[in-house]
Amino acid sequence: LLASIFFLEPARSQSCPSAGSGVSSTQTSQKVQVCKTVTVTYAQKYYKKPCWSWDFKCTQYRTMMRTETACTYMTKYMTVYSCCTGYKEQGTRTCNPTCSSACTNGGTCTAPDTCTCTSSWTGASCQTPRCSPVCGSKGSCTAPNVCSCQAGYTGSTCAALCRDGMYGVGCKTCPCQNGATCAKTSATVACTCTAGWYDQLCDKPCGGNTYGQ
Numbered sequence: 001l002l003a004s005i006f007f008l009e010p011a012r013s014q015s016c017p018s019a020g021s022g023v024s025s026t027q028t029s030q031k032v033q034v035c036k037t038v039t040v041t042y043a044q045k046y047y048k049k050p051c052w053s054w055d056f057k058c059t060q061y062r063t064m065m066r067t068e069t070a071c072t073y074m075t076k077y078m079t080v081y082s083c084c085t086g087y088k089e090q091g092t093r094t095c096n097p098t099c100s101s102a103c104t105n106g107g108t109c110t111a112p113d114t115c116t117c118t119s120s121w122t123g124a125s126c127q128t129p130r131c132s133p134v135c136g137s138k139g140s141c142t143a144p145n146v147c148s149c150q151a152g153y154t155g156s157t158c159a160a161l162c163r164d165g166m167y168g169v170g171c172k173t174c175p176c177q178n179g180a181t182c183a184k185t186s187a188t189v190a191c192t193c194t195a196g197w198y199d200q201l202c203d204k205p206c207g208g209n210t211y212g213q
Contacts, residue, residue: 022087022095026080035071086112101125120144133157152185177203
């Protein structure tokens, strides 16, 4: 059985699905010439001698066989599969979506340039942590459910001031002495001295004829 492609008709393509596998299919048809070799019989004439005829030969027939090739045309239909724009082939008839920015922190690329993030992250590539409850105005979400507070604030949402005797980021112990107080919202030590004391930590007494703060 012999076959040869005669011509290729224009393809009829299907558009990519708006959602799903990301695989598009194109229907094509080919007109194929199919040739088949067959054996046929025929009668072959021959002459037999001697023969009692006026020319001394008699006409005889014998059955012979020969091969012939019979050809016809048939239309062959094929489906050609390919990946839609925004998808990449990952095996036979399998197309996975691609994201130009890699999805991070456990996020998954679920559609072209679309990351589906875990509950702890958000953003185009799942790069931004989420905090629940949301951090207050004096804090920022720096890790999942972790609020980093500004100087002088504390609590899960940074809504509370540091206790007395504490200051700065993380509410450090105030080093001011002799009854002095720290400025709670200062990132560095800022002492308010009591009367009769001075210097950065209020650890030096006023001398001579000086007094007060």
